[in-house]
Amino acid sequence: FLQEPPVRNVPKDSSQPERGRCSALWAIFEEIKDLCKFLSIPTFCVMIMQGIFGTIPWTVMGNMLLYFQLSGIDDGKASVLTGEQPVAGAFGNLMGGYIADFLAG
Structure with missing residues (x-):
């Protein structure tokens, strides 16, 4: 310590x-x-x-929702796309941790 x-x-x-x-x-x-x-x-x-x-x-x-809306995607789909990003990031971090632990021995 x-x-x-x-x-x-x-x-x-x-x-x-x-x-x-x-x-x-x-x-x-x-x-x-x-x-x-x-x-x-x-x-x-x-x-x-x-x-x-x-x-x-x-x-x-932080401006992805606005980008999706200005690209012509309707508000509901743009919200789902924006909401998926933190979920996918959390899943990726979790999987990255498991893979790193596996490779470390």
Whole structure:
């Protein structure tokens, strides 16, 4: 199981503001600094980029009902076609899992 790293108590530094607006600005600065650390990791950048491009098809699929209707398919059939997609996706994921487990041994 995952072992948590030891937690150490850090004494308050006099350079950190105590409260108010300066505290909020300091928190934002710290978050930006942490973000820059993450963005310096090439694997993290690749993961973010694939996530950006991976969301495009799902956004487009939200408009499939409109596409079917504009293609001349009547509303009932377009609804059935749109409703079949998540069911077929769930079945495909289930079968893919069984096949992967079988091939893994």
